[in-house]
Amino acid sequence: xxxxxxxxxxxxxxxxxxxxxxxxxxxxxxxxxxxxxxxxxxxxxxxxxxxxxxxxxxxxxxxxxxxxxxxxxxxxxxxxxxxxxxxxxxxxxxxxxxxxxxxxxxxxxxxxxxxxxxxxxxxxxxxxxxxxxxxxxxxxxxxxxxxxxxxxxxxxxxxxxxxxxxxxxxxxxxxxxxxxxxxxxxxxxxxxxxxxxxxxxxxxxxxxxxxxxxxxxxxxxxxxxxxxxxxxxxxxxxx
Numbered sequence: 001x002x003x004x005x006x007x008x009x010x011x012x013x014x015x016x017x018x019x020x021x022x023x024x025x026x027x028x029x030x031x032x033x034x035x036x037x038x039x040x041x042x043x044x045x046x047x048x049x050x051x052x053x054x055x056x057x058x059x060x061x062x063x064x065x066x067x068x069x070x071x072x073x074x075x076x077x078x079x080x081x082x083x084x085x086x087x088x089x090x091x092x093x094x095x096x097x098x099x100x101x102x103x104x105x106x107x108x109x110x111x112x113x114x115x116x117x118x119x120x121x122x123x124x125x126x127x128x129x130x131x132x133x134x135x136x137x138x139x140x141x142x143x144x145x146x147x148x149x150x151x152x153x154x155x156x157x158x159x160x161x162x163x164x165x166x167x168x169x170x171x172x173x174x175x176x177x178x179x180x181x182x183x184x185x186x187x188x189x190x191x192x193x194x195x196x197x198x199x200x201x202x203x204x205x206x207x208x209x210x211x212x213x214x215x216x217x218x219x220x221x222x223x224x225x226x227x228x229x230x231x232x233x234x235x236x237x238x239x
Contacts, residue, residue: 084117087106091152095140097153099140099144112156117158118158120160122162124164126145149172150176151174152176154177162184163185165186165191166189171188174186174188174198185214189216190221196228212232212234215236
């Protein structure tokens with residue numbers, strides 16, 4: 001009987017011990033889970049805090065980190081180093097200055113360089129070409145130059161080959177063309193020009209392509225033209 005009692009007591013002790021062990025394990029597991037959640041919560045909070053800080057840093061960068069605004073460079077025209085002045089400065093008659101500038105795709109207030117002036121080989125828009133039913137396409141040329149009496153300022157176009165001055169009825173002085181050795185055609189029909197001495201001052205080297213200066217005048221002008229002797233001027237009657 002006592003053996004059974006002792007056996008039962010032993011069994012009770014074993015059962016109690018097992019329950020105690022299981023309870024202890026459950027408590028430890030609960031503590032671990034609580035600790036993990038708490039730690040995880042702190043981590044999450046830290047991550048959120050870090051994210052907010054990062055977002056704040058991104059939204060509001062510190063002055064040292066913010067890059068200064070740099071305006072994109074704009075292309076500027078290269079300065080004219082061999083400027084002769086504006087077209088108005090070079091060519092005293094303002095309307096003629098405007099006419100020549102428009103022919104050269106420029107404004108009369110632009111700088112005219114020596115290089116650009118030397119690149120010009122023909123000025124065919126100055127005269128009035130109404131006899132060919134060609135209207136004045138440039139408002140400052142042609143009819144607008146009917147008042148013109150001289151060509152002052154055109155001396156800078158030293159490589160001119162062709163210049164048309166037809167029907168500028170007040171034009172009488174072409175001394176600006178003196179010394180232009182490449183001139184091949186000068187059209188003076190229906191102008192007041194009579195003295196061709198400025199053109200005769202240049203001696204051309206006669207070749208198949210360069211036979212002198214062909215000057216075109218009207219029949220009415222022909223007999224009164226002053227042509228220097230031994231010049232390279234070839235006078236042609238037209239109209």
